[in-house]
Amino acid sequence: MKTDALPSPRSLLVRWRAHCIFDRLLYERDYHDWHLEAEADHGVLSGTFDNGSGDQLYAHWFADGSCVLWGFAHEAPMTPYRVDPPEPWPGLLATLPERFKPLQPMEGPEPAPLTFAVWMSAGEWTRDPLEFPLDEADPDGSKDLLEPLLSDEAACDYTCDMYEVEPSRREAILAVLAKGDADAELLRGLCPDATDDLEKRLADIADLPH
Template identity: 35%
Template structure:
């Protein structure tokens, strides 16, 4: 889903630094990496490799923020149970793991996502920020349509969004379905980095 969202953002916004979602299909020879940054201090990073998927997020207003105390410290249980297969991600400086409020993972072959054994604070409905952050990745085209209306101030047709969510190869015809003035060649360059298919 992050891959499709990254292509949608690339269609609607030419400048990478102003995009909300991004995806790097060449993060390493064996890894893909997707991310979200909202410009207000909240972010998430997801790594996909042969082991499965590792995802960490940070909600700066969460009651579980490491900055709730001095010196800052990650909430007990958030990272302690991360499988060793994802140790390189836990140690990745670009993910600034010291600013983590939630962490989930799914090893290949497992039927569901996992997280550590955490005693959550009982004074918040979404204590670690994972509910609002991950619910945006539900794959519903109306979810992204509402997001684009608020974030980019653009009205995007549901059909156009659905085509990208279905990974229809990028083409001039597909690009023209969006309220975008971007050139197909420029979007194709972004698509290559994202790893999104492009029509020959």
């Protein structure tokens, strides 16, 4: 995916938080796909997404407006598992700024597998100038994984499909996406049957950082 398709880090963060809200309010289960937390050690906000099918997305936002996104699409041609033993695509992190390196996703003591990385530094999105596989529409899986974050409409389509939301709630979904938050009124629009546990549902999203 071309970097000029990416929105600002702030827009990404607002949509990411909105996805965390939908994941908690529209999907009744004990675990979540979308996460967002503050990391005091690095002074950043960190997000993770696992689609449950073997693909992961990681994000880190800095107070100065910088941001780094990492992703792994297990069926992408650029998977590290294309060879044995596995190894990253040549040059994948060759020009990654030093400040981002301590935040590289890990699986235990080893770096997590990645198929793409892109970062916002000095006011523009950047990625390594890689040699991509020919004749592949989405060789690193970034287009598919990042699609729910690229625009409010794309995020709304993802939400409606993922949680089987009725079209009548689309306006409420877009309102949450616009602000990355939900109050009691918006919650009623999202979950019309949630009047009995309204305060509990609001409490479930209160700990999400901004």
